[in-house]
Amino acid sequence: MNTLSSGGSLLFRPRPVFQRRRDQVFIWATRIAVFFSAFLLLWIALEIGIQSLPAIGRFGLSFFWNTTWDPVEGIYGAWPQIYGTLVTSLIALIVGVPFSFGISIFLSEDFLPKSLRLALIIVVELLAAIPSVVFGIWGLFVFIPFFRPVQMFLYENFNWLPIFSTPPVGPGMLTAGVVLGIMIIPIITAIAREVLVAVPPELRAAAYAMGATRWEAIFGVVLPAAIGGMLGAVVLGLGRALGETMAVAMLIGNARGIRVSLLAPASNIPALLANEFAEASDEQISALMYVALILLAITLLANIIAELMVRRVKFALTASRE
Amino acid sequence: MATQVAAQANLFRRKARSKRVVLDWVMTGLTFASSIFAIVVLASILYYVFVNGIERFNWQTLTQLPPPPGDQVGGFGNAVLGTVIVVSIAISISFPIGLFAAIYLSEFGQNSSTASALRFVIKVLTGVPSIIAGVFAYGVLVLSTKTFSALAGGVALSVLTLPIIILSCEEALRLVPADTRAAAYALGASRVQTVFRVVLPAALPVILTGVTLAIARAAGETAPLIFTALFSFLWPDGLLKPIASLAVLIYNFAIVPFENQQKIAWGGALALVILALITTVSFRLLLSRRQETITI
Numbered sequence: 001m002n003t004l005s006s007g008g009s010l011l012f013r014p015r016p017v018f019q020r021r022r023d024q025v026f027i028w029a030t031r032i033a034v035f036f037s038a039f040l041l042l043w044i045a046l047e048i049g050i051q052s053l054p055a056i057g058r059f060g061l062s063f064f065w066n067t068t069w070d071p072v073e074g075i076y077g078a079w080p081q082i083y084g085t086l087v088t089s090l091i092a093l094i095v096g097v098p099f100s101f102g103i104s105i106f107l108s109e110d111f112l113p114k115s116l117r118l119a120l121i122i123v124v125e126l127l128a129a130i131p132s133v134v135f136g137i138w139g140l141f142v143f144i145p146f147f148r149p150v151q152m153f154l155y156e157n158f159n160w161l162p163i164f165s166t167p168p169v170g171p172g173m174l175t176a177g178v179v180l181g182i183m184i185i186p187i188i189t190a191i192a193r194e195v196l197v198a199v200p201p202e203l204r205a206a207a208y209a210m211g212a213t214r215w216e217a218i219f220g221v222v223l224p225a226a227i228g229g230m231l232g233a234v235v236l237g238l239g240r241a242l243g244e245t246m247a248v249a250m251l252i253g254n255a256r257g258i259r260v261s262l263l264a265p266a267s268n269i270p271a272l273l274a275n276e277f278a279e280a281s282d283e284q285i286s287a288l289m290y291v292a293l294i295l296l297a298i299t300l301l302a303n304i305i306a307e308l309m310v311r312r313v314k315f316a317l318t319a320s321r322e
Numbered sequence: 323m324a325t326q327v328a329a330q331a332n333l334f335r336r337k338a339r340s341k342r343v344v345l346d347w348v349m350t351g352l353t354f355a356s357s358i359f360a361i362v363v364l365a366s367i368l369y370y371v372f373v374n375g376i377e378r379f380n381w382q383t384l385t386q387l388p389p390p391p392g393d394q395v396g397g398f399g400n401a402v403l404g405t406v407i408v409v410s411i412a413i414s415i416s417f418p419i420g421l422f423a424a425i426y427l428s429e430f431g432q433n434s435s436t437a438s439a440l441r442f443v444i445k446v447l448t449g450v451p452s453i454i455a456g457v458f459a460y461g462v463l464v465l466s467t468k469t470f471s472a473l474a475g476g477v478a479l480s481v482l483t484l485p486i487i488i489l490s491c492e493e494a495l496r497l498v499p500a501d502t503r504a505a506a507y508a509l510g511a512s513r514v515q516t517v518f519r520v521v522l523p524a525a526l527p528v529i530l531t532g533v534t535l536a537i538a539r540a541a542g543e544t545a546p547l548i549f550t551a552l553f554s555f556l557w558p559d560g561l562l563k564p565i566a567s568l569a570v571l572i573y574n575f576a577i578v579p580f581e582n583q584q585k586i587a588w589g590g591a592l593a594l595v596i597l598a599l600i601t602t603v604s605f606r607l608l609l610s611r612r613q614e615t616i617t618i
Contacts, residue, residue, distance in 0.1 A: 015512060023513040027430055033422035034431070037484055038443040044454065044481070047461045102356025111350065120357055122606050127364050129598040131542025132452075133569050134371065134591045137576040141584075142370045182363055189360075213342050215349045236449070243451020245545035246573060270453050270545070277460060277549035278470075285465075292457040296450070303449035307442060 041300075048296060052289035063290060069256060069272070071280075076287035080258045082294065084173065084268035088248060089241040091177025091262070092184055096241075097234055099181075100188035104230075105218065107189070108196035128186030136250035139179045144170045144251070147178065151263055166261040171253035174262040179251055180241050188237040191310055195229030196222065198317040225317065232309030239302035243295060245270035269295045368595065375592025378585045388555050388571065391580050398590050400557045404472070404566040407558055408551055409540045411476025412483050417533060420487030427488070428495035429503075429517060441492075448485040455481040456546035464550055472558065472565040475551025479543060483536040490532030494525040531605045538601040542594045544569035568594060 059066070059076055066077020103124065107117055151168035158164045199222050207217035223230075253265020254275055269291055280288055382397055389396025423444075431437025459478035464470055498521050506516040522529075544567075552564035553574055568590045575587035 015510075019512045019514075026514045026517070027426075030422045030426035030430060033419045034426040034440050034444075034488075036419060037423045037447070037488060038440050040481065040484065041443055041447050041450070044450065044458045047458055048454070051461045051465075099356040099359055102353040103360055106353035106357050109353075111354070118606070118610060120361075122603060123361050123364050125602050125606060126599065127360060129538065129542075129602040130364075130367055131544070131569060131591075131594050131598065133542070133544040133572045133576075134367065134595060137572055137587055137591050138367050138370060140576055141374070142366065185360060213346045215346045216342065218349075239449050243449075243453065245451065245453040246569075250573070250577060270451065273453050273457065274545060274548055277457070278552060289457065289461065292454060296454050299449060299451055299454075300446065303446045306449075307445055 045293075045296060045300075048289055048293050052286055052293045054283065055286040055290040058283075059287070059290070063287075064294075067258060071276070071284045074283055076284075076290075078269070078272075078287075078291050078294065080256065081267050081269045081272045081291065083258055084252065084266045085242055085270070085295070085298075087173055087262070087266075088177040088180055088252065088268055089238055091174060092180035092241040093234065093238060095178050095181025096184045096188060096237060100185050100192060100233070100237070101230065103185070103189045104192035104196055104233075107193050109214070109218075124186050124189050127182075128190075132183070132244060132246040133250075135179060135183055135247040139175070139247055139251045140171075143179060144175060147175060151175075155263060162260045163262045166259065166264045168263040169253070169265060171251050171265055172263050173252065173266040176248045176252040176266075176268075177262070179247050180244055183244060183247060184237040184240050187240050188233045191233035191236055191306075192226075192230045195226045195233065195310065195313055195317070198229075198314050199225050200317065226313065229310045229313030229317075232306045232313065234306075235302050235309065236306035239299045239306060242302065243270060243299045245274050249274040368599075371588065371591050371595045374585070374588035375590075375595075378589035379592050383586065383589050387557070388566070388575075388586065389582060390555075391578065391583065394582050396582070396586065398566075398568060398571050398586055400554065401566040401568045401571040401590065402593070404551070404554070404558050405541050405568045407561075408472055408475045408479060408547065408565060408567055409537055411473060411561070412479035412540050413533065413537060415477065415480040416484040416487050416536070420484050421491050421529070423488045424491030424495060425517060428492045429513075429521070444485050444488050448489070450481070451545075452482055452543050453545040455479070456548070456550050459546065459550045467562065469562060470550060470552035470564040471562045472551055473561045475547045475565065475567070476561075478546035478550045479540045482543060482546060483540050486536045486539060487533060490535065491525075491529050494528035494532055495521060497528060498524045528608065531601075531608050534601045535605050538597045541597055542569055544573050548573065 055063070055076065063076065063078055064082065065079050066075070067079045068075045068077050069080070070076070103120075106112075107120060112120065148168065148170065151174065154164045155167055203221050203225060204217050207221040212220060248268060249271040252267060252271050254267050254271055255265035256267065259266060273288060273292060273295075276284065277288055378397070382395070383399075384397060384402060385399040386395065386397035387400055388398060427437050427441060431440065455478045458481060459474045463474035463477055467474070502520055502524060503516055506520040511519070547567050547570050551567055551570070553570045554564045554566045556566075558565050572587045572590045572594070575583040575590075578584070
């Protein structure tokens with residue numbers, strides 16, 4: 001009896017101290033890594049915020065509506081760039097959202113056999129993997145010549161509209177916006193499809209049982225359940241469009257000032273940063289940091305809103321299934 | 323009796339050209355067309371990159387220095403080497419941190435509220451524009467060392483690869499069945515032993531493809547490099563000097579009016595596109611073989 005119990009305690013002897021220590025150190029190391037990664041976001045915001053303090057002090061809020069950006073005179077206002085960022089992103093959404101929703105619905109229904117669906121998913125992912133600068137060079141040498149007749153058509157037939165009032169020169173707000181629209185298709189498609197797939201199949205089956213056609217089921221049942229998450233996907237796409245740099249810097253024309261016509265060269269925040277940072281000095285650096293801070297704030301806001309929207313809808317959908 | 327059955331059958335049949343059926347066809351056609359649009363755009367990019375890039379995609383281009391304007395020869399050897407160096411710096415910073423962070427999220431934090439809050443912030447970090455990563459590295463390194471450098475470029479890229487690595491590693495670790503961990507603990511393995519001897523080896527293939535994906539992403543990023551690593555017409559010369567990279571070379575050479583330079587830019591684009599093609603397709607195929615369900 002005695003020997004048995006002592007043998008048992010040998011068999012189940014407690015973990016050696018060094019193993020327990022090693023485990024604790026390891027867990028702490030992973031904890032530090034993950035907290036560092038999360039605090040990186042704060043560090044980025046602080047770094048850019050601190051560097052832009054001189055410009056914030058000097059120009060204050062007038063930076064937002066001042067339209068002169070003149071490094072020689074030391075006058076900085078970012079309204080043309082902010083305006084350019086908003087307009088190119090808006091064009092991108094108008095172009096990108098219909099296609100993205102179309103593809104995501106197409107992929108979430110059983111139109112295609114599974115293997116073909118996988119092929120189409122790979123196509124969309126490849127579109128996401130093509131580097132921005134490759135979109136830029138493709139835009140310069142392939143898309144601009146292709147898009148020219150469309151721009152001419154708009155100018156010749158609709159030049160009574162202020163937004164089409166100048167003869168097209170190739171690069172410009174519209175060109176950059178349309179290519180930007182193509183570039184945000186993958187991200188919107190991916191998230192929208194995730195939400196659509198999360199809609200419980202019972203809902204669809206119930207709609208079919210009531211005699212609904214496929215699209216009556218989609219419009220009447222599937223989309224109402226998923227629309228919040230799909231709008232979240234759009235906001236996420238907006239976040240990408242706001243910050244996308246290289247293709248826009250190569251296609252927007254990099255002009256100063258504001259022109260109403262979308263066919264005229266313009267500028268936006270990322271393009272301004274890409275063009276001027278390498279040669280900037282002193283106060284210009286601070287002004288550029290201020291612009292970067294504005295961009296960071298807008299994109300963070302878009303991303304946080306989008307993430308919350310998608311999360312809420314996906315949570316509601318999976319909860320209703322259980 | 324027979325007519326009654328026939329009448330009932332008709333009752334449940336939609337008229338072939340009723341508004342409802344036509345609307346169905348139109349909408350199906352529209353979604354099909356938008357899918358075709360994506361395929362056409364991708365095909366156009368691949369086609370033109372291959373056609374324009376293949377001419378200068380040879381050994382000479384891969385080994386020579388970029389030419390001065392007007393010269394008819396030259397290549398992007400230094401840019402290839404520079405991209406390898408800058409991306410290596412980025413991955414050697416972001417991989418250890420990212421892997422450990424992923425281990426915390428999938429093994430220790432799991433579904434706790436702290437872990438989901440951290441995951442939320444890291445997801446938001448993926449949405450930080452690439453140019454902002456450049457601005458950050460400029461502020462942290464270029465301003466303090468007073469020089470553009472390979473190191474600053476690497477740090478800028480690591481900001482972008484870190485969240486990608488964390489999320490893809492976490493996904494890889496979560497694919498390892500919970501039973502495997504339970505079995506290891508039941509045999510008396512410690513946390514460290516379980517993670518390093520059981521979970522990581524099982525997840526390794528997916529982790530490595532995830533890292534390859536991050537490498538391909540980083541190699542194509544231009545915006546974080548143009549004012550951190552800058553560019554150089556010479557071979558790489560130390561980590562605290564400006565360095566060439568393929569992505570910046572494409573940008574610099576595509577916007578100048580010299581045909582030879584533009585050809586070299588297309589050659590560089592071809593190199594980056596091939597890298598993106600291989601990594602994306604292999605990642606998707608591997609992942610879909612591991613999971614039954616297809617998710618983007």
